[in-house]
Amino acid sequence: MRVVPIGDKVVVKRMTREEKTSGGIVLPGAAQEKSQEGRVLSVGDGRLLADGTRAAVQVSEGDRVVLSPWAGTEIKVADEELLIxxxxxxxxxxx
Amino acid sequence: MRVVPIGDKVVVKRMTREEKTSGGIVLPGAAQEKSQEGRVLSVGDGRLLADGTRAAVQVSEGDRVVLSPWAGTEIKVADEELLIxxxxxxxxxxx
Amino acid sequence: MRVVPIGDKVVVKRMTREEKTSGGIVLPGAAQEKSQEGRVLSVGDGRLLADGTRAAVQVSEGDRVVLSPWAGTEIKVADEELLIxxxxxxxxxxx
Amino acid sequence: MRVVPIGDKVVVKRMTREEKTSGGIVLPGAAQEKSQEGRVLSVGDGRLLADGTRAAVQVSEGDRVVLSPWAGTEIKVADEELLIxxxxxxxxxxx
Amino acid sequence: MRVVPIGDKVVVKRMTREEKTSGGIVLPGAAQEKSQEGRVLSVGDGRLLADGTRAAVQVSEGDRVVLSPWAGTEIKVADEELLIxxxxxxxxxxx
Amino acid sequence: MRVVPIGDKVVVKRMTREEKTSGGIVLPGAAQEKSQEGRVLSVGDGRLLADGTRAAVQVSEGDRVVLSPWAGTEIKVADEELLIxxxxxxxxxxx
Amino acid sequence: MRVVPIGDKVVVKRMTREEKTSGGIVLPGAAQEKSQEGRVLSVGDGRLLADGTRAAVQVSEGDRVVLSPWAGTEIKVADEELLIxxxxxxxxxxx
Structure with missing residues (x-):
């Protein structure tokens, strides 16, 4: 089942500690419980602009990204935990 | 009786646990009481833009969608619970 | 006496429980004291846009509408309770 | 002495209970202490738009209007109580 | 020393009770400690618009104005109390 | 070392009481601990506008200015206290 | 591993006290625990404008910058603490 995000939304799979090479991101202090690093699975067609067109999302499928702490909504699809x-x-x- | 949403509103029928195949969405933790998955019944003609035109809604009737937790207004139409x-x-x- | 709403305002007459056919709207839970359904009596000439024109209101006189809970200002005109x-x-x- | 409102401001004289005919407005409940009905005395030249022009105010001198509860600033000019x-x-x- | 306001700022000299003729403004209730009436001493060149031009301020030097209660910043220039x-x-x- | 402000930022050197001539600014009441008067040392290239151009800052190097109370960030550069x-x-x- | 910031984000390496020459920035008072000075490592392609283009970031790689206190998100990449x-x-x- 594919999760196709809407507008400026992006579906991300959090990277677990093991998946991260030594170069992985660690957020010092309180934000450390959840990894702030993830892999982009799919992107929406972008934020709506004043003239009705959309500004393409700046990341692409497969990108390894750093997230703001506590951002997004967690969902579980076929037992896989994803973040939108x-x-x-x-x-x-x-x- | 048809419920025709206004502007950027969308009418959604929440999917009950049984209706969801194994691929269904589950929201871990607190948000789990209500399913965050639903079926689109009807869409408005879109958000009003600065020039007075409207940006078409990005989902269509019949789409299976993932919702932000606690979003929308619940209504009951002829004993059927819907979410706008x-x-x-x-x-x-x-x- | 006519109540002519200004800009994006709409005058609505709440439908009492009796007036509602079996298909009427019921808002589960706390919002139930007041019916969230009403009949449009009159509409303003629409929201002001950046260029000074107005975007016509999307509902018309006589429409049967569903309202957000707790929305609007209640007024009493010649003993008739209306909602703006x-x-x-x-x-x-x-x- | 004339009170000439600026921009989107409007000067209103509240209608006392006696002045109101049977068709007068009454706000049920808490908002009732002050009449929500008034007569327009003068209007500003309108809200400033993005291009520097102004959108004319939608009410005119002499109009009988319904006000949001608790809106505006009360002033007293030559012993006359007005509302801006x-x-x-x-x-x-x-x- | 001249106080030249910037952008949409306006320098006002509050009118004391004595200066006010019988037609002066009085704000009933709490706001009464300070007079809400003043004389415009100087105006800025106006609010910045989206295209970089400025919308001229709608009052001029010498105008007698009514102010929102508690508005502005009080300054003392050469022992004279002014309000911006x-x-x-x-x-x-x-x- | 020069401090070059970004965008709509302005670097100001607060004027101490001694530096102020008799015409200096005094803020009555609580705001008095810090002088609200200062000398502009440098200005950014202005606020970003919707079309990507910038609106030039309205004050220039050397101007003597009046500041809102409690505004800005204090920094110390080579033992000199500045305000941005x-x-x-x-x-x-x-x- | 390179950290490539998105949109109007900028990656900064905080300058430690030793790295700062005598001309370094010190923030008096509470904000002093962390240095408010840093070196720009990389910049995003700028803030999204209404027409979908982007306004280039006003600082460049290698610039020595002064930051608002408590701004940004701290991350650790391959044991190096960075700030976005x-x-x-x-x-x-x-x-």
């Missing part, structure tokens, strides 16, 4: 965030909650891409 | 949400409370389509 | 709401507090039309 | 409200605090015109 | 307000805190002109 | 404020926190120029 | 801030949290460049 807004584009503005994505801080950077790790490449 | 704003487009921005729809996170993704499941296909 | 903003267009965005109207969720849907029942037809 | 913003246009968006005017709900409707009674004609 | 934003244009939108000016409700009306008395003429 | 947004343009909208500057109320007026003294000339 | 929004452009508007950068107050000035030191040159």
């Amino acid at each position: 965030v807004s584009e503005e909650d994505i801080l950077a891409v790790l490449d | 949400v704003s487009e921005e409370d729809i996170l993704a389509v499941l296909d | 709401v903003s267009e965005e507090d109207i969720l849907a039309v029942l037809d | 409200v913003s246009e968006e605090d005017i709900l409707a015109v009674l004609d | 307000v934003s244009e939108e805190d000016i409700l009306a002109v008395l003429d | 404020v947004s343009e909208e926190d500057i109320l007026a120029v003294l000339d | 801030v929004s452009e508007e949290d950068i107050l000035a460049v030191l040159d």
Whole structure:
């Protein structure tokens, strides 16, 4: 089953500690319980602009991204935990 | 009786646990009491833009959708419980 | 005496329980004291847009509408209780 | 002395209970202490738009209007109590 | 020393009780400690618009104005108490 | 070392009591601990507008300005205390 | 591993006290625990504008910048502590 995000939403799979190489992201302090790093699974067709067109999302499927702490809504699809965030909650891409 | 949503509103029928196949959405933790998954029954003609035109809603009748937790207004029409949400409370389509 | 709403305002007459056919709207839980269903009596000439024109209100006189709970200002005109709401507090039309 | 409102401001003289004919407005419940009905004395030249022009105020001198409860600033000019409200605090015109 | 306000700011000299003729403004109730009436000493070149131009301030030097209660910043220049307000805190002109 | 402000920011050096001539600004009451008067050291290239251009800052290097109370961020550069404020926190120029 | 910021985000490496020459920035009072000075490592392609284009970020890689206190999200990449801030949290460049 595919989860196709709407508008500026992005579906992300959080990376577990094991999946992260030594270069992985760690958020010091309180935000550490959940990894703030994830892999983009799918992106919406972008934020609605004043003239009705859409601004393409700046990350793409497969990107490894850094998320704002506590961002997004967690969902479980066929026993897989996913996170749906807004584009503005994505801080950077790790490449 | 048809419920025709206004502007960026969307009428959704929540999917009960039984209706959901194994691929259904489950929201871990507190949000679990109500299913966050639903079927679109009807959509409004979209959000009003600065120039007076409207941006078509990005989901269509029959789509299976994932909703933000606690979103929308519940109504009961001829004993059927429906939910009226704003487009921005729809996170993704499941296909 | 006619009540002519201004801008995006809409005058609505709440439908009492008796007036509602079996298909009427019921809001489960706390919002139930007041019926969330009403009949449109008159509409303003619409919300002001950035260029000074107005976007016509999406409901018309005589429409049967579903309202957000607790929306609008109640007034009494010649012993008749009316409700003045903003267009965005109207969720849907029942037809 | 004339009170000339600025921008989207409107000067209103509250109608006392006696002045109101049987068709007068009564606000049920708490808002009842002050009459929510008034007569427009003068209007500003309208709300400033993005391009620097102004959108004319939708009510005119002499109109009998319904006000949002608790709106505006009360002033006393030569012993006469007046109310200065913003246009968006005017709900409707009674004609 | 001249106080030249910036943008949509306006420098106002509060009118004391004595200066006010019988037609002066009195704010009933709590707001009465400070006079809500003043004389405009100087105006800024107006609010910045989306296209970078400015919308001229709607009051002029010498105007007698009515202010929102508690608006603006009080300053003392060469022992003279002045008030710097934003244009939108000016409700009306008395003429 | 030069401090070059970004966008609509302005670097201001607060004027101490001694530096102020008799015409200096005094803020009555609580705001008095810190002088609300300062000298502009440098200005950013202005606030970003909707079309991507910038609106030039309305004050210039050397201007003597009046600031909103409690505005800006204090920094210390090479033992000199400076204040970085947004343009909208500057109320007026003294000339 | 490179951290590529999105949109108006900027990756900054905080300067430790030792790294700062005598000209470094010190924030008096509470904000002093963390240095408010940093070096820009990388910038996003800028804030999204109404027409879908982007306004280039006003700082560049290598710039020495002054930050608003408590701004941004701290991350640790391969044992290096970095800060991801929004452009508007950068107050000035030191040159």
